[in-house]
Amino acid sequence: MDLLGIALTMCLVFFSFCLFCTFLGRKRQNGEPPLITGWIPYVGKTLEFCKNPYKFLNAQKEKYGDIFTVYVAGKYITFIMDPTLYPSVIKHRKQLDFRDFSDQVAPVTFGYPPIRNPKFPGIDEHIHRGYQLLQGDNLSPLTENMMKNLLFLFRQDYLSKEPQWRTEKMYSFCSKIMFEATFMTVFGKSGHTSRHADMASFREKFDKFDAMFPLLIAGIPIKFLGATKKIREDLINIFLPERMAHWKESSEFVKVRAELFEQYELLGSVDKAGSAINESLRLSSASMNIRIAQEDFFLELDKDWSVGVRKGDIIALYPQSMHMDPEIFEDPEIYKFDRFVEGGKEKTNFYKHGQKLKYYWMPFGSGATKCPGRYLAVNEIKQFLSLLLLFFEIEEVPGEAQVKLDNSRAGLGILLPDSDIHFCYRVRNC
Numbered sequence: 001m002d003l004l005g006i007a008l009t010m011c012l013v014f015f016s017f018c019l020f021c022t023f024l025g026r027k028r029q030n031g032e033p034p035l036i037t038g039w040i041p042y043v044g045k046t047l048e049f050c051k052n053p054y055k056f057l058n059a060q061k062e063k064y065g066d067i068f069t070v071y072v073a074g075k076y077i078t079f080i081m082d083p084t085l086y087p088s089v090i091k092h093r094k095q096l097d098f099r100d101f102s103d104q105v106a107p108v109t110f111g112y113p114p115i116r117n118p119k120f121p122g123i124d125e126h127i128h129r130g131y132q133l134l135q136g137d138n139l140s141p142l143t144e145n146m147m148k149n150l151l152f153l154f155r156q157d158y159l160s161k162e163p164q165w166r167t168e169k170m171y172s173f174c175s176k177i178m179f180e181a182t183f184m185t186v187f188g189k190s191g192h193t194s195r196h197a198d199m200a201s202f203r204e205k206f207d208k209f210d211a212m213f214p215l216l217i218a219g220i221p222i223k224f225l226g227a228t229k230k231i232r233e234d235l236i237n238i239f240l241p242e243r244m245a246h247w248k249e250s251s252e253f254v255k256v257r258a259e260l261f262e263q264y265e266l267l268g269s270v271d272k273a274g275s276a277i278n279e280s281l282r283l284s285s286a287s288m289n290i291r292i293a294q295e296d297f298f299l300e301l302d303k304d305w306s307v308g309v310r311k312g313d314i315i316a317l318y319p320q321s322m323h324m325d326p327e328i329f330e331d332p333e334i335y336k337f338d339r340f341v342e343g344g345k346e347k348t349n350f351y352k353h354g355q356k357l358k359y360y361w362m363p364f365g366s367g368a369t370k371c372p373g374r375y376l377a378v379n380e381i382k383q384f385l386s387l388l389l390l391f392f393e394i395e396e397v398p399g400e401a402q403v404k405l406d407n408s409r410a411g412l413g414i415l416l417p418d419s420d421i422h423f424c425y426r427v428r429n430c
Contacts, residue, residue, distance in 0.1 A: 026076065031298065031308035033078055034064040037071040044071030053286065053410040054320050057081065061321070067307055073218060077314040078307075083322040084352050086359045088301045089291070089315060090367045095299075096291035096315055098369040099124075109216040111232055126260050131372030133253040142185060142251060143379045149181040150387050152194070159391060163427040167397065169420040178384055179203050185380075187239070188250035202238060205231050214409050274346075276337040277381050278361060281414070282323045283335060285363035288411040289317040318411075319362035328352055328360060363414070390428075397422040 028035040038044040049056050049072050057079060060068050066082040080089055089096065103114045115124045132138065154177070180199050190196045212228045222229045237243070241258060244250070250258075293313045298306040309315065324332045328350050329339065340347050340361070350360040364371040371377075388394070400422060405415040 026071075028069075029308060031306070032310075033067045033069050033307050035069050035071075035076075036060060036064070042074045044073070046073045050407075050410070052407055053288075053318065054324065054407075057318055057321055067301075069313070075314055076310070076312075077316050078309060079316050079318055080301075081318070081321055082352070083319075083325075083328070083357050083359060084355050085301045086317055086366070089299070089317060090359075092291075092299065093368065095294050095297050095309075097294055098291055100292040100294075101290050101314070105217055108219070108222075109213070111236065123260065127257075130253060130256050130260065133251070133256060134373050134376050138252065139375050139379065142253075142376055143383070145249070145251070146181060146185045146376075146380055147383050147387075149184045150177070150383055153177055153181055154387055154391055156194075159427055161427065163429055165395075165424050165426045167422050167424050170423045171417055171420040173423075174384070176203070178380065179206070181384075182380060184249075186251050187244070187254055188247035191246040191248050202235075205234055209235060214412055217412060272338055272341055273382055273385065274378070275340040277378060277385075278340040279335055279337055281363040282329070282339075282361060284405060284415050285323065285413065286318075286320045286405075286407075286410045286415050287363065287365060287413050289319065289362070289366050289369075291315045317362075317366065319359075320410075322352075322357075322360065322362070325352070328357065392425045393428055395424045397424060 026035065026037070036045060038046075038048075045056070049070065060070065060079075061081045066085070067078065067080055069076050069078045071077075080086065099116065103116055106112070107114050115127065117123075134142070157177075180195070180203075183196070183199070183202070196202065209228060209231050212225050215225060216222060216228075222232070244254075244258065291314070293309045293311050293315060295311050297309055299309050299315070300306045322328060326332050342349075348360075350357050359366060364374040401419065403417045403419055403421055406418040407415065409415055
């Protein structure tokens with residue numbers, strides 16, 4: 001048999017296999033949302049979803065309505081697209097749980113054993129209790145240290161130079177400063193010098209691992225991702241207790257976390273700066289809020305509406321569709337720095353179908369699984385921007401191409417820019 005014959009035979013076998021799997025695959029039952037499966041086994045609608053989740057989900061919404069189930073990478077995910085229904089989903093904490101998902105994904109991605117493990121009784125509770133050290137009164141010392149570290153880096157690397165115009169890439173400039181300042185604030189400083197000598201290497205390895213993060217979350221074995229496993233090991237070794245023991249001024253959060261593992265072997269006012277940051281997060285966040293059904297049950301969305309959900313199915317909220325909804329946010333594609341402030345106060349009145357939304361801005365997740373470091377993150381951004389505008393004159397570089405968002409991280413948090421742009425800056429004459 002020639003090569004053409006072999007190829008045709010393989011295609012026929014594969015096509016027959018796909019038809020067989022489609023015939024035997026899951027069928028929609030009474031009371032369940034519309035089921036969108038695709039025809040390729042395991043893959044389902046993965047390719048269309050990953051290409052542009054926002055457009056894909058909106059297209060399905062137009063066709064099937066506000067609730068539908070999609071087969072993606074071997075998982076059945078039920079998407080709730082109407083933000084007025086979000087509270088009904090979030091309140092079902094008994095039937096819908098995030099921890100099963102994190103227990104499956106995090107160990108494979110980061111290389112540590114599952115937290116909910118008989119070998120480590122109670123550690124899950126201790127870890128979540130430790131998140132309080134990133135919020136409330138505990139946020140003040142973190143904010144003060146972040147400001148000290150930002151001032152230190154600005155003075156050492158930029159303010160000591162002659163006040164002449166310089167050009168750098170904006171994303172690289174910002175991320176370089178924020179990475180080192182945050183590292184020193186949370187994990188501490190070198191015990192021997194004012195700065196960690198290998199910070200550039202830390203950041204390079206972090207960026208390489210972060211680029212592979214979406215593939216690891218998707219379930220691709222790390223052995224198929226080149227040097228990623230070695231990079232992960234190098235990053236883990238950076239934070240070994242014997243190495244961190246020589247660091248100084250670590251945050252209380254890290255000290256408590258280190259002691260725990262050893263045992264088991266905003267700038268508060270609402271202003272236009274806060275609104276500007278909220279608007280940036282609205283435009284760039286694409287996190288998917290995930291819960292896993294713990295049992296077969298009917299998910300009550302309101303007094304007259306419920307849908308059937310099967311045990312093991314994933315229930316997902318995709319807030320980007322809400323963030324870009326013109327009924328909720330006028331001209332949603334346009335950046336408006338004062339969108340979230342009204343009459344000098346935080347604006348909280350946003351509506352869908354004439355109903356005031358309880359959840360209208362969700363870059364950090366929802367419910368009990370909301371990002372515990374969200375206040376610190378926003379504080380850091382405010383501090384960085386304040387010092388940047390205080391110390392520097394900044395100008396655009398003419399002719400730079402418009403930056404778009406990189407959708408490769410869609411569903412996993414903040415979308416990074418797909419390219420960098422140059423900008424000019426010089427130290428202000430004080």
